[in-house]
Amino acid sequence: MESLVSLRGVTRTVVLPDDQKLHILRGIDLEVSAGDHTAIIGRSGCGKSTLLNLLGLLDVPTDGEIQFLGTPVLQIGGNARARLRGSTVGFVFQQFNLLPGRSALDNVITPLLYARGRDFLRRRELAMDMLDRVGLAGRARTMPNMLSGGEQQRVAIARALVRRPRLILADEPTGALDVETGQSVMALLDQVATESAAALVTITHDSNVAALARSSFRLDSGVLHPLDGQGTPGVALSGPALSALVSSGPAPLGPPSSEVRR
């Protein structure tokens, strides 16, 4: 399976106003390949969003190496990174982050404004198709504040997917939704990602959401641990330990395309 992003020994440190260093991420190794559905679970403030920003080319590591489609990200300039992000990565946020005052359709069109050629010229048509796929074709002209939470997140999903990204990054996609709506949104996200053969990385503090992924990790104090399907710390997903886990665990893990090397 083609590797989309690979993180090796990635560290992210910020300097606090009192000159103290805060280590948000420490020595993260992670590989995301096409078609993966990966969940990263962790408490608030453990560095989940920072990890997602690194995966989505919004941030660069303090130390270690990130390769995006085989190219070290530090070798890619800011604008090229932005273009690569636009064409390859789709973001889904916890608060939906729909642009206010614009209809559902206009929101889905927004990423296409940064596309080139045919995608830009056919933006309306593509956006309508995408809204149709998330079941909101009938509400294309509706403003976000007139949509329910679940509908807003579906618009956000349509917006994240309209440029057919190869990597979908979802930051607490169900965090602002009730359990049932959250489940249907996750099912939709999972389905659409599978249909378009995109990798899906979900960040969540909800173990039910994490359980839907084919592989999951726990981020704790900036360190990434692999999990088994029960949401408890697992072991390295390779070698004899993996076979043991697969044979004993009730929820079989997906193909070991996401692995942790520690």
Next chain:
Amino acid sequence: MIGFMSAMVEAWQELRINKVRILLALLGVALSVAALTSVVGVGNLAREGFKASSERTGGRSATLALGVNGPTQPDPARLDVAYQSIVDRYGIAFSSHEGHAEQPFQFPRGVQSVQLVVVDPGYGVIHRLELQQGSWFASDDEQRLAPAVVVSEAFYNAAGRPDLALQPGVKTAGEQESNTVIIGVVPNTWPDAPPTAYILSGAAKQMGVNQLGGQFSVWVQDGQAEMLSAAIQADLAQQFPEMNIMAQRMDFAAHGDPLAPVQLVVGGIAGLVLLLGAVGMLNISMVTVRYRVREIGIRRSFGATSGRIFLGVMMESVVATAVAGLAGVMVAVAVVKHPWIQSKVAPALSQYPPFPIEAAMLGFGAAVLVGALAGAIPALVAVRVKVIDAIRF
């Protein structure tokens, strides 16, 4: 190309959404553009009007008025020879005598004194006389037995507005009565002006008109006026020693554009108003950019480069002020081309000039410039937005 197009689409979308805010900010810009453009347009119209009325009295640019005066009046015949030799030597195409006299005319309602202007056919060209009807003198009009006259509208009215095709005659009154024929009518110089008539110098001589003073005008090229003035002065001084020689520009442009200072002051004020509009626009843009930090972050996450964010925020301002500029220019055109304003600003004109393109371009250009300036600073702020901070919740 697609990049620019999509930036325009984005800017237009942004404007559509924030229309009330933008409209308020733009009102100032549109008004000042309208003021600026109107000042230039009205100034242009006033200048044209002023030019037309000055040309009627002083001749067009550059007209040299020649005169020879002294303790005794020079011999008119000799003077004419001298003037004619100047015309021949310098190849002057249009020249004219200009003398004034009072001449009573017999009108249907009685005798009335008329200002008689004694001229040559060149006078009509030099003073750009526009005729309401009929025609100006041709060179063979001097041969007529009944002298031809071109009259003012007041004269024409006093004569009972006869049909010019019938070659209407008006008799002069006084010691020597003679019949004159009206061949053309010019508008009054100012409302309620007394009746005036132009007559050719040869005909005036025949009629025995007693001229008061007199000068000779020549129309020369602008650039040559100064040089010719000196040369002609020297020529005349040689022929008429011990006399006072005059060879000076008399036209309105002799001392530069007389309207320029006024226009500069009013234009300056409009410029200041535009600056205030720009500051208002800048203020609102700065506030909105801060309020839009999250949206900018979201756009960055969709792949907007910093260049696109800069262009987007700036174009928003430019597109908005361009629309405001267009509205301002349209208001200015409506003001300047309004018949009431035209008749008040340029009463001397019978045909008004078209709206000056340079005034429209100036207004529109100023608006776009204001938009670019007022957009650049918030655009720089927008580029510095940290994506991660912006999309945090």
